[in-house]
Amino acid sequence: xxxxxxxxxxxxxxxxxxxxxxxxxxxxxxxxxxxxxxxxxxxxxxxxxxxxxxxxxxxxxxxxxxxxxxxxxxxxxxxxxxxxxxxxxxxxxxxxxxxxxxxxxxxxxxxxxxxxxxxxxxxxxx
Numbered sequence: 001x002x003x004x005x006x007x008x009x010x011x012x013x014x015x016x017x018x019x020x021x022x023x024x025x026x027x028x029x030x031x032x033x034x035x036x037x038x039x040x041x042x043x044x045x046x047x048x049x050x051x052x053x054x055x056x057x058x059x060x061x062x063x064x065x066x067x068x069x070x071x072x073x074x075x076x077x078x079x080x081x082x083x084x085x086x087x088x089x090x091x092x093x094x095x096x097x098x099x100x101x102x103x104x105x106x107x108x109x110x111x112x113x114x115x116x117x118x119x120x121x122x123x124x125x126x
Contacts, residue, residue, distance in 0.1 A: 002068065002069040002071075002074045003063060003066075003069065005074055005077070005078065006059065006062070006063050006069055006074065006077060007063055009059075009077045009078060009080075009081040010056060010059050010060060010063060012081050012084075012085065013053060013055075013056050013059075013081060013084065014053075014056060016053075016084050016085060016088050017050070017052075017053040017056070019088065020049055020088060020091075021046065021049070021050070023092075024045070024046045024049065025046070028042045028043070028046075045101065048105075048109075049104070051109065051112070051113075052084065052104075052108050052109055052112040053112070054112070054116055055080070055112050055115045055116040055119055058116065058119040058120050058122075058123045059077065059115075059119050061123055062119060062122055062123050062126065065123075065126050067126045069122070070122060072118070073118055073119065073122050076111075076114065076115050076118055077115065077119075079111065080108075080111045080112055080114075080115045083107050083108050083111050084108050084111075084112070086107075087103045087104040087107055087108045088104075090103050091103070091104060
């Protein structure tokens with residue numbers, strides 16, 4: 001059961017990563033011309049955003065190893081996926097880009113870094 005939850009969360013994370021990257025690139029296309037800023041200035045948040053998704057790599061290796069996943073890691077994957085989904089949804093409905101990004105930075109990035117650390121530890125243990 002834990003392996004099914006893990007693959008579901010990995011697929012959700014990949015979908016969120018693709019959605020946020022495409023959405024951000026579309027936003028850059030719309031706003032670079034009107035604001036007069038350059039692509040290089042607007043790509044920094046996109047790069048920071050992708051730090052969140054680095055945990056997908058060790059999680060995929062853990063899933064491919066067919067090893068039992070600890071309950072702590074399973075819970076952390078579920079919580080992180082829910083936080084990433086919630087902050088992504090909030091970013092879509094928020095009218096202020098700063099407010100939308102702030103929740104992502106405060107909630108999703110720290111959880112994703114903790115998930116990355118625990119998933120690497122779990123991968124090393126296998």
